[in-house]
Amino acid sequence: MKKVKLAVSLPNENSYQLEQAREAQAAAGRLGVELQILYADNDAVTQSQQVLDIVQAPAGQRPDAVLFEPLTATALARVAEAAVSNGIGWVVLNCDVEYLGPLRSRSKAPVFSVTRDHAEIGRIQGRQFATLLPAGGTVLYIQGPATSLAAVQRTIGMESTKPANIKTKTLRSPWTEPGAHEAVNSWLRLSTSRAEGIDLVGWPIRRNHNGCETSLPGAS
Numbered sequence: 734m735k736k737v738k739l740a741v742s743l744p745n746e747n748s749y750q751l752e753q754a755r756e757a758q759a760a761a762g763r764l765g766v767e768l769q770i771l772y773a774d775n776d777a778v779t780q781s782q783q784v785l786d787i788v789q790a791p792a793g794q795r796p797d798a799v800l801f802e803p804l805t806a807t808a809l810a811r812v813a814e815a816a817v818s819n820g821i822g823w824v825v826l827n828c829d830v831e832y833l834g835p836l837r838s839r840s841k842a843p844v845f846s847v848t849r850d851h852a853e854i855g856r857i858q859g860r861q862f863a864t865l866l867p868a869g870g871t872v873l874y875i876q877g878p879a880t881s882l883a884a885v886q887r888t889i890g891m892e893s894t895k896p897a898n899i900k901t902k903t904l905r906s907p908w909t910e911p912g913a914h915e916a917v918n919s920w921l922r923l924s925t926s927r928a929e930g931i932d933l934v935g936w937p938i939r940r941n942h943n944g945c946e947t948s949l950p951g952a953s
Contacts, residue, residue: 736765736766736767737764737765737766737767737797738766738767738768738769738795738796738797739761739766739767739768739769739796739797739798739799739800740768740769740770740771740784740787740796740798740799740800740801741753741754741757741768741769741770741771741799741800741801742770742771742773742780742783742784742799742800742801742802743770743771743772743773743801743802744772744773744775744780744802744803744804744908745772745773745774745775745907745908745909746772746774747908747909747910749908750772750802753802754770757770757800758770769787769796771783771784771787773804775804775878775907776804777803777804777805777880780801780803780804780809781809781812784799784801784809784812784816785812785815787799788812788815788816788819788821789815789819795819795821796821797821797822797842798821798822798823798824798842798843799816799821799822799823799824800824800826801824801825801826802825802826802827802828803825803828803830804878804880804881805880805881806828806880806881806882806885808825808828808830808832810830810832813832813836813844814836816842817836817839817840817841817842817844820841820842821842822842822843822844823836823840823842823843823844824843824844824845824846824847825845825846825847825848826846826847826848827847827848827849827851827883828846828848828882828883829846829848829882829886830846833845833846851882851883851886851887851890852886852887852889852890852893853890854887854890855886855887855888855889855890855891855892855893855894856890856891856893856894857890857894858887858890858891858935859890859891859892859893859894859895860894861935862891862895862896862899862933862935863894863895863896863899865933866899866932866933868898869896869898869899870898870899870900870930870932870933871899871900871901871902871929871930871931871932871933872895872899872900872901872902872931872932872933872934872935873901873902873904873917873920873931873933873934873935874888874891874901874902874903874904874935875903875904875906875913875916875917875934875935875936876888876903876904876905876906877905877906877907877908878905878906878907878908879905881908888903891935901935902929902931904916904917904920913936917934
């Protein structure tokens with residue numbers, strides 16, 4: 734029997750992505766699947782080229798399916814077309830992608846997504862802000878990358894439940910703790926930051942003691 738080959742493309746090697754890789758490797762071991770894991774170093778062009786290279790590899794070297802977590806909202810639409818034209822399954826992780834329906838209708842290989850309700854994660858955080866600042870105040874909100882649809886959806890959800898007496902000052906950063914640290918340091922070096930009173934610091938993603946994602950704000 735032919736051994737199933739899968740390729741997993743992840744945005745970077747932060748602790749959350751490495752945990753995903755470990756889980757994928759463990760599952761592949763249990764199922765007898767050959768697994769290749771790629772890291773894009775937070776570069777959308779690198780991710781696109783990495784995945785395109787394996788999709789366009791000689792027939793015997795191609796994976797049976799690609800599972801990837803996109804760095805941009807476009808989610809490698811053209812690479813997806815190339816994959817299904819070569820009979821390769823296409824699975825999008827942690828992102829809502831509009832092109833999947835039309836792509837699935839003309840693909841003989843599996844095409845689907847596995848994601849979370851990012852807007853609801855944001856709504857949970859908006860309610861947390863309300864509990865932590867019952868009298869109102871200002872939150873320094875460290876958002877994800879500008880190209881991340883998940884970050885956009887989480888912000889929309891947060892804004893929908895945040896009370897009007899809570900204002901937000903938004904900073905962009907990668908989905909990493911060092912990235913958030915650098916974003917805040919850069920902001921603090923601005924003379925204008927000294928005039929802003931911050932009551933709370935909120936980050937859309939943090940890890941709990943079980944290694945799972947949570948959406949917990951941290952008090953400043």
